Amino acid sequence: MNAMLNTFQQADHPVLPKADADERARQEFTKSLKGFVQSGLLPGLGPVFGARAAKHFEREHGRAPADRHDIRKAMLVDPYFQTYAATNRIAQELLWDSVIDSIERQLPALEAEAAALSATARAPLETSPDFATPRYVTALDIHCMPGGYAEPGGIAAGALYDRGVYLYSMGYMGPTNDDMGRSVANYIRRRMPDFQPTRILDMGCTVGHSTLPYKEAFPDAEVIGIDVAGPQIRYAHARAAGLGADVGFLQRNAEATGFPDASFDLIVSHILLHETSGKAMPAIMRECHRLLKPGGVMIHADLPPFNLMDPFTQFILDNETWYNNEPFWGAMREIDQIALARSVGFAEPYFDTAPMAIMEFAAAAESYTEEAAEALAEREFTAGEYAPGGGWEVLIGVKS
Amino acid sequence: MxxxxxxxxxxxxxxxxxxxxxxxxxxxxxxxxxxxxxxxxxxxxxxxxxxxxxxxxxxxxPPQDVLELREARRQAFLSRLFYLARKDATDAAENSSDASFTATINDIAKG
The missing domain is CATH 4.10.810 (Virus Scaffolding Protein; Chain A)
Structure with missing residues (x-):
């Protein structure tokens, strides 16, 4: 990745906040800084741990660090780790702040544009002022995004998420931030060629980044995105209309969606489960099983469990819990997801890898150079880097 | 707003x-x-x-060549900004420490 020059640029659409020259330069800086933390600082953590932090821990405790908790103790006092973690956090804070500037400057115009676009769309938009947003979404501002997903207001939180997440992911998700949905949709078409879903539900869809690729892959299907955050849903609906996609967005809770039994052929989610809770995650799995028709497929693209990786990798990943307001990130990785899926009725749930669709972007957008896309697709998985090399972990369950 | x-x-x-x-x-x-x-x-x-x-x-x-130029400059700038962190990680990887530094000075004094 060191050699890769990341000049990825987000594709414009009518409700995307537009940056002026200085805002854009600051946003580019935060993206560069995140990239540098990953390629310039992250690789030093291993040597620093091996050469001194582990030895220091051993002198103090009379034993070697045994698990990720010990490693964390050893590293917290190390100045190199302090600089790595502090800089990563600061990059995250600067990123959101640089986008808020753009939004504050043009919010009334964006709101008007969103309302006009939504009015032209055929697909439904449903939000409710009385909606009870679950505590796991409101207690902390996840990803340190000021206000969080569900900050009351029209579409501001959706606009902040759309632009912010593009910078957060450094463009690794493609010009429309849709790599996860695109990758899973590709996976379905290639690995389940006879599966033709006619009703598709995307749970925890936020602004619909990953939802839209399903409409592209299955143009005859009815595609619906649900999320607990009203501003995300409103923005998603306008964004989809602006991009010419006929996709419905409803403010619903994935734990209890309100849809009748056997409503869907395909239910997907992308990085949703780790933003829920110990009680919500099993409830969501149960709801998936209830909502699927017989033969229907559930696919959750999220985080692989900790027991599949070594303690140092676990430690690096767990930094998200502590420094990026990801309260369920660590606990979620301790859950036996296969056993959970089985317990709600899926006979043979399994993990697989959906290859990243990144190479497709090289053909579609100039800033996604062939070279950079290749470097991204072919790298090995490295803990602490955004997005895996190669592909996304998917948990799959088929309803009997 | x-x-x-x-x-x-x-x-x-x-x-x-x-x-x-x-x-x-x-x-x-x-x-x-x-x-x-x-x-x-x-x-x-x-x-x-x-x-x-x-x-x-x-x-x-900015066209693609300018995007590349600017990103290369930003990464070079960040590398300079974090030169001490890089040195720290390199020392760790090469087992270079105060002790090894002193030992080298002592060795050279004798040899």
Whole structure:
């Protein structure tokens, strides 16, 4: 990745906040800084741990660090780790702040544009002022995004998420931030060629980044995105209309969606489960099983469990819990997801890898150079880097 | 219209002295602003010859070769900014320490 020059640029659409020259330069800086933390600082953590932090821990405790908790103790006092973690956090804070500037400057115009676009769309938009947003979404501002997903207001939180997440992911998700949905949709078409879903539900869809690729892959299907955050849903609906996609967005809770039994052929989610809770995650799995028709497929693209990786990798990943307001990130990785899926009725749930669709972007957008896309697709998985090399972990369950 | 600027959730303290956390964040804001200024200056230089300078700056869309140039410059700048962290990691990887440094001096004094 060191050699890769990341000049990825987000594709414009009518409700995307537009940056002026200085805002854009600051946003580019935060993206560069995140990239540098990953390629310039992250690789030093291993040597620093091996050469001194582990030895220091051993002198103090009379034993070697045994698990990720010990490693964390050893590293917290190390100045190199302090600089790595502090800089990563600061990059995250600067990123959101640089986008808020753009939004504050043009919010009334964006709101008007969103309302006009939504009015032209055929697909439904449903939000409710009385909606009870679950505590796991409101207690902390996840990803340190000021206000969080569900900050009351029209579409501001959706606009902040759309632009912010593009910078957060450094463009690794493609010009429309849709790599996860695109990758899973590709996976379905290639690995389940006879599966033709006619009703598709995307749970925890936020602004619909990953939802839209399903409409592209299955143009005859009815595609619906649900999320607990009203501003995300409103923005998603306008964004989809602006991009010419006929996709419905409803403010619903994935734990209890309100849809009748056997409503869907395909239910997907992308990085949703780790933003829920110990009680919500099993409830969501149960709801998936209830909502699927017989033969229907559930696919959750999220985080692989900790027991599949070594303690140092676990430690690096767990930094998200502590420094990026990801309260369920660590606990979620301790859950036996296969056993959970089985317990709600899926006979043979399994993990697989959906290859990243990144190479497709090289053909579609100039800033996604062939070279950079290749470097991204072919790298090995490295803990602490955004997005895996190669592909996304998917948990799959088929309803009997 | 003003949006919330602070994320809910206690901010972690990374350094032993909380003043160092503040200093580090201020340094990074300065770095951000320096980088933004460099981008603006670069744009100014590129559009200076054309009419309607200010509007042209706002409207300027950097082409791919300029995107690459700017990103390479930002990464080079960050490498310079973090040169001590790099040195620290290199020392760790090469088992270079105060003890090995002193040992070398002692060795050379004798040899």
């Amino acid at each position: 003003s949006l919330r600027r602070d994320a809910r959730g206690k901010r972690p303290q990374f350094y032993a002295d909380p003043a160092m956390d503040q200093a580090m964040s201020m340094i990074m804001v300065l770095a951000e602003e320096y980088s933004a200024l460099r981008d603006r200056l670069d744009t100014v230089e590129r559009v200076a010859t054309s009419a309607g300078l200010a509007a042209a700056i706002e409207a300027y869309e």
